[in-house]
Amino acid sequence: MRALPAVALAAAIACGCGDTTTAPQLAPKPTPGEAAQWSDAWLLAQTSSYVSDAAARRAALESSLANPANMYSRIRLASYGLESRGWDLLPVWNPRSIPVTAELLPALERGESPTLPAGQPPLWNGVTPSTMPEWIALGRRVFFEYPMRAEVFMEYALTDSELAAAVGIQRTRDGALPGLVVFANVDGETRVGITCAICHSTVKNGEVVVGQARRAFDYGRLRLTFDRVHGTVRSAEEAKRMASWGPGRADVTEDDDEDPVAIPDLWGLRHQRWLTQAGTIRHDSPLALAIRQETQLTDSNHARVRPPRELAWALAMFVYSLSPPTTDAAPPAQGEALFREHCARCHANAAYGGNTIAAATIGTDPALATGRGRGTGKYRVPTLLDVRDGAPYLHDGSVGSLAELLSPTRAAPGHRAGTQLVQDDRDALIAFLETL
Amino acid sequence: MMKHLIVILALSAVSCDKGTPPRAKATVTLTSVSFADDCGGTPPSDAPPSPARREAPAAAAKERAEPLDEGARRRCEQTSMQLVVVGDAGTELHIKSVEVFDADGKSLGKLSASKPTRWNETNAAYEPWDEKVGAASSAVSYVLSQPSFVDQWDARDRTYTVKVIASVAGVDQPLKTTVLVVGRPPPVPT
Numbered sequence: 001m002r003a004l005p006a007v008a009l010a011a012a013i014a015c016g017c018g019d020t021t022t023a024p025q026l027a028p029k030p031t032p033g034e035a036a037q038w039s040d041a042w043l044l045a046q047t048s049s050y051v052s053d054a055a056a057r058r059a060a061l062e063s064s065l066a067n068p069a070n071m072y073s074r075i076r077l078a079s080y081g082l083e084s085r086g087w088d089l090l091p092v093w094n095p096r097s098i099p100v101t102a103e104l105l106p107a108l109e110r111g112e113s114p115t116l117p118a119g120q121p122p123l124w125n126g127v128t129p130s131t132m133p134e135w136i137a138l139g140r141r142v143f144f145e146y147p148m149r150a151e152v153f154m155e156y157a158l159t160d161s162e163l164a165a166a167v168g169i170q171r172t173r174d175g176a177l178p179g180l181v182v183f184a185n186v187d188g189e190t191r192v193g194i195t196c197a198i199c200h201s202t203v204k205n206g207e208v209v210v211g212q213a214r215r216a217f218d219y220g221r222l223r224l225t226f227d228r229v230h231g232t233v234r235s236a237e238e239a240k241r242m243a244s245w246g247p248g249r250a251d252v253t254e255d256d257d258e259d260p261v262a263i264p265d266l267w268g269l270r271h272q273r274w275l276t277q278a279g280t281i282r283h284d285s286p287l288a289l290a291i292r293q294e295t296q297l298t299d300s301n302h303a304r305v306r307p308p309r310e311l312a313w314a315l316a317m318f319v320y321s322l323s324p325p326t327t328d329a330a331p332p333a334q335g336e337a338l339f340r341e342h343c344a345r346c347h348a349n350a351a352y353g354g355n356t357i358a359a360a361t362i363g364t365d366p367a368l369a370t371g372r373g374r375g376t377g378k379y380r381v382p383t384l385l386d387v388r389d390g391a392p393y394l395h396d397g398s399v400g401s402l403a404e405l406l407s408p409t410r411a412a413p414g415h416r417a418g419t420q421l422v423q424d425d426r427d428a429l430i431a432f433l434e435t436l
Numbered sequence: 437m438m439k440h441l442i443v444i445l446a447l448s449a450v451s452c453d454k455g456t457p458p459r460a461k462a463t464v465t466l467t468s469v470s471f472a473d474d475c476g477g478t479p480p481s482d483a484p485p486s487p488a489r490r491e492a493p494a495a496a497a498k499e500r501a502e503p504l505d506e507g508a509r510r511r512c513e514q515t516s517m518q519l520v521v522v523g524d525a526g527t528e529l530h531i532k533s534v535e536v537f538d539a540d541g542k543s544l545g546k547l548s549a550s551k552p553t554r555w556n557e558t559n560a561a562y563e564p565w566d567e568k569v570g571a572a573s574s575a576v577s578y579v580l581s582q583p584s585f586v587d588q589w590d591a592r593d594r595t596y597t598v599k600v601i602a603s604v605a606g607v608d609q610p611l612k613t614t615v616l617v618v619g620r621p622p623p624v625p626t
């Protein structure tokens with residue numbers, strides 16, 4: 001990762017890219033002996049605040065919600081970190097869950113009920129990690145094995161190998177299906193479930209690329225195929241919307257607005273001060289991410305159980321550890337200069353991401369930013385790490401290539417930075433972006 | 437179609453200090469309520485997933501009709517409520533009523549509560565429960581019938597209140613409610 005020089009960062013702040021008036025307040029500089037912010041030591045020092053301090057969690061939740069009035073925020077403010085009521089009282093679920101592997105797959109393909117090995121232990125052995133590598137190792141297991149929910153659509157797709165391949169249910173070289181697990185649910189049924197990895201990992205050349213968006217995942221097609229085969233009725237409007245998503249896109253918001261997003265990569269989150277495409281979460285401490293993940297796992301399991309907080313923390317540490325594939329190509333000087341002049345004002349942090357910018361300013365489809373579900377009126381400046389593999393672009397995946405993104409004749413609205421460049425300069429800029 | 441609203445409610449049993457009130461033998465706290473479908477409860481299912489079928493689809497089912505096959509049944513997400521019960525071991529608890537109100541306080545009707553289960557930490561599952569309070573705090577869950585307004589497009593993004601009357605050792609306990617926030621689960625909950 002190449003860090004921008006300080007002058008570029010200063011320029012970004014001076015030019016007011018994004019909404020600096022609402023940017024997270026910079027924490028005071030650490031006193032001598034204190035760990036640098038966002039270092040491993042600094043992250044680990046906050047573990048107990050998240051795991052053991054309800055007041056700290058509640059304060060962190062309230063601080064992290066960029067718009068307390070949207071539905072994402074309201075659900076959590078009504079339920080989380082209340083100690084004597086709400087989700088804090090839910091039973092803690094440490095599930096028995098195993099990845100779907102080549103050994104398990106044949107039975108699932110025949111439509112047989114999944115089974116767990118006799119005596120299968122729970123995912124977590126109850127030992128709290130004490131080092132960052134231990135937290136990351138546990139977090140990796142959560143990422144691949146903690147069920148978000150039972151997924152009947154996946155159970156169905158596994159019985160149709162053509163459909164499974166067509167909707168992005170991918171297999172590694174050794175036959176495993178990352179993102180799918182067999183697990184015992186909270187009602188005692190053994191089911192196939194999905195995990196974080198179903199969207200946030202992909203398989204290339206037989207190997208898992210952890211953290212890269214699975215842009216082949218066509219959840220809308222999968223759901224609509226299931227509905228058609230089983231004769232279940234969905235409203236014409238909802239079916240139309242699902243059909244419009246396409247691979248790598250889905251509607252993830254709590255409202256009824258039509259605002260699908262592209263599955264994002266998970267690169268450089270340690271440097272991003274806002275989470276989700278609309279900057280729904282102010283990422284001013286690791287508690288913000290851990291709470292987001294804890295409440296996600298609670299909400300996805302219909303608020304009947306909650307995960308052990310140690311697992312939500314481990315998941316956050318794992319996500320912070322993710323690094324994109326790298327390239328050996330040296331950054332071309334011409335393109336780098338163009339980037340500093342035309343892009344670095346917003347893509348200013350060490351991950352080539354940045355703060356939030358008003359939806360009206362960036363000019364992309366405003367539905368997500370202004371929606372009742374997760375809207376803030378703004379969009380987060382995303383990371384450009386591994387952008388060469390990041391198509392389609394913009395929060396809604398409406399732009400198919402970097403060339404299209406910089407084209408002056410592009411039809412998709414918004415993000416006009418770079419489109420005023422002559423062709424040679426656009427090519428040089430793209431050549432630079434492809435080295436990130 | 438899965439229609440699923442998240443309702444969060446906390447209720448606490450309070451004792452009325454008028455005259456000679458009965459001693460509360462158990463405290464009941466409502467942890468969460470989830471509006472979804474009515475699958476007739478969530479018994480463990482031994483049926484396998486449906487294999488893929490390539491024939492022409494059957495005629496469309498009526499809305500909220502019984503699912504045509506096991507695959508569709510497994511898609512059903514049960515409306516439920518979760519509570520925490522703390523009290524004297526052996527105290528009997530029974531849910532007398534569950535009533536839903538809109539933001540104006542108008543009753544939208546009652547839901548039936550059935551199939552009580554209690555969380556078993558060892559087995560990491562909700563298991564059938566005889567509605568007798570245990571020695572320690574118990575997390576319990578009830579199946580609820582599906583609210584009539586769940587299918588309505590314009591019933592989403594509203595605030596509802598759920599009031600529960602729990603009978604503890606044969607004595608109705610007045611409960612205090614708090615305002616809820618309701619959302620809909622997105623097509624892809626993340």
